[in-house]
Amino acid sequence: MPASSPSQQSAAPVSTHRQILALAVPAFLALVAEPLFLLADSAIIGHLGTDQLAGLGVASAALLTAANIYVFLAYGTTALVARRLGAGQDAAAVGAGVDGIWLSLLLGAVTTVVVAIFAAPICDVFGASPAVADEATTYLRISAFGIPGMLAVLAATGVLRGFQDTRTPLIGATTGFAANLVLNIVFVYGAGLGIAGSALGTVIAQSGLAAGLLAVVLRRARRLGTSLRPHPGRVLAVARFGVPLLVRTLALRAAMLASTWVAADLGDVPLAAHQVAMTIFGFLAFALDALAIAAQAITGRTLGARDLAGTRAATRLMLWWGFWMGVALGAIIAAVHTVLPLLFTGDGSVRDALSVALLVVALGQPLAGLVFVLDGVLIGAGDGPALAWLQVAALAAYLPLLWLVHAHAAALRAGGPSHALLMLWWAFTGFMIFRLIGLGLRARSGRWMVTGASAGRWLSG
Template identity: 30%
Template sequence: MTLDAVSWLWKSIGKMPLFLLFKDTRNVFRSDDIGKEIMQIALPTALALATDPIASIIDTIFIGRIGAVELAAVGVSIAVFNQVSKIAIIPLVSVTTSFVAEEDANERLSMEADDSEVLKKGYAVDLEMEMKELIPQVESSCKSSTLTKSYRRTDDRRHIPSASSALVVGSLLGLIQALFLIFSAKPILNYMGVDSNSPMLKPAQQYLTLRSLGAPAVLLSLAMQGVFRGFKDTKTPLYATMVGDAANIILDPIFMFILRMGVSGAALAHVISQYLISLILLWRLLKEVDLLAPSINDLQFGRFLSNGFMLLVRVIAVTCCVTLAASLAARQGSTAMAAFQVCLQIWLATSLLADGLAVAGQAILAGAFAKKDYNKAATTASRVLQLGLVLGLSLSVIVVGVLQFAPRIFTQDINVLQLIGLSIPFVAVTQPINALAFVFDGINYGASDFAYSAYSMVLVALVSITCLFIQSSSHGFIGIWIALSIYMSLRALAGFWRIGTGTGPWRFLREL
């Protein structure tokens, strides 16, 4: 084979969608326009996403001081609340972010086109006035200015129908979730392995029932966060979340120890913090968006709900996997559940940092697809994937160091500490896989590829659930973490397959 043939073959391979995802790796940390835009969105998002797990970790530390039974009970309740919430949260936030980003991009294009037309008309008026010399040049300029203003919106607030739709849907889903959890707390906990004779039942039911009162605020605040993400404004949600979580951390010891409310105090502190976050976000959103749509048809609930349903299917599949894992841990007793709760909180807190990159990719890609700027879409996808891999590798190192010393902060129970030690390799090694899986999700959401995301996740869940039953029965507590590692690997593979093969909305990669 000649040198020219080898060169041609190498270039051909380099143009395959599989390799386009990892092109220009030397630019991974480059501070160009794409790099700056990604960081401006990703960093505040990552911090905002990290604050809530950090607040939950602090909750866990306080509750661990009460006892191992209470720690395990709250662990089950948090797992239930989080998984039920995710059924509504992820479709709501993801669809909102993509649709708001698309509508905002289209509105900006429309305004730019209007401005261009206005300038042309204004220039024509000025030229005609000068030629006819009917009025002085100053008056002509004033009229031209007046003409320009007549074409501009007098209201500085944006008109984004998806923002109004998200708030309506979020409020209704929050109320439904609250009622469901309040009246079904005991049966759900029984299903999770906390039977009527378990000492975990009473504190778990108390915590879950009280925390469910905050469900409307959780759904509403996350719907508004989706709107701000669509605007590529992730600083506002960060500030609101930091204020709310700071209030939670302050109120925790007051309610739990000073007022002697125990686990109920931890739940109440969390509820108050969620309503505080919602009020801050709503106050800011009302300044930027006109939430009163001209008519019900402008809200486009059909489009919103149809795509949301696709993601709902996906989230149910995800929820089944994680909830089953928590249930299998709970069935092995309070010691196993307490260790699983500590490791899961750290696992999620670190892994969710990659969601900052996922949100950045989603917001930028949604705008790029709306403008049909496919070069920017390809560059953004490859950049966030590369950054996600680097982040995952870094987190692996950090987690190993932290988990060597951190477990004693949560509990002094020697049996719980022993199980946590066995989980460390799985929590650490899966960090790069988790990071890529989350980033792939954001990229596919940015391309509005919701159907593939749903169907692929159903297949992943079926395999993962089978692995959970087999591994937990044969290897016990460690088997649960083996199955979770397989689950995250399959999620990453599904995302990689879609983009790497250049199918669906990624067909344009074959032509670049």
């Protein structure tokens, strides 16, 4: 669905503007707070040395993959809960959320065991130097024990968003970030634990955040008389609904991991700079995703209430906002692209390479704004199968660009770290363009606008 003109925007109901703002502003602040967990780690660890920072880059890529492939626990639960809320089925809505939480705890326990046992070979896959791989293994093995908390946060946040509550996740994320920052400073510098201390601080903070959000969801369930016991059939239904979103996320994470692998092939300096650039990109993505969170909640609720006009109006408005928010964020990053690197490292070569990469990041933000909003609308509509195919197609189109960078790695290294990283980030911008094309065509088709408490078998759990 194309972005509308200013005249069309003025025709949008005032209530739609207010609903979007009420959801998006707290979501924006919460989503900005969440990546600060990793930004704090990057800033603190960056001053320990280049090996430690590069090691964090490898470990965080693996850790985020292990956790974020389950992002359907948030996105899918939001869609399930919001649709039932729109249809007036409040008890069933929170029941779907409780099932999602049980699923998150099960998946978290299994993933923790796998990641903790295989931390070293996982990090070795990236092909970094032995010193970097050692630092990465230490961080990843300890951080694995925070995965159940990370997944529980995803599920609980999805429930609250589905109930149109983005303020509670904001309070939780802000408290969690503050605790993470204090704990990391105490463990890394006060106790002298180095990169291990940073991992330990993040595990404690993330687990505390999960406990707080779960308490809020469970209170709502008791108030509505919803059973808190696991129902295997319903839990499996939630898992089945999440399969297409899991495929979508795996394809997205594959693109991120492949980018990190190519960065490692370019050398330790480009890898360290790439880690920070990707972290900043993630920070901006979470900021833009505030509109996508609003899109998920509003799209699910309006389609559940059979309000097609409200769905269309909200989609047009959020696309317009997504583009201009991207423009604003890009302008900010471009203005400070030589200042931000000073916060993360004292290595001049890493700072120079990062500065160049950030210019490309800045230029791609308007595209990213459209991509995230479209993604949120389709997730809220329960259009999981289409999203899975579109993301796989974008990955297939991106891999040849990455292969070109990898194939010319020797020549790029000869041109210097900045030149090598510049080419990698231009390739990644191409990946975002491929995503925009696919999502835009799907949105224009209108086939995702299925109304009612469920959208076929994908929301019938």
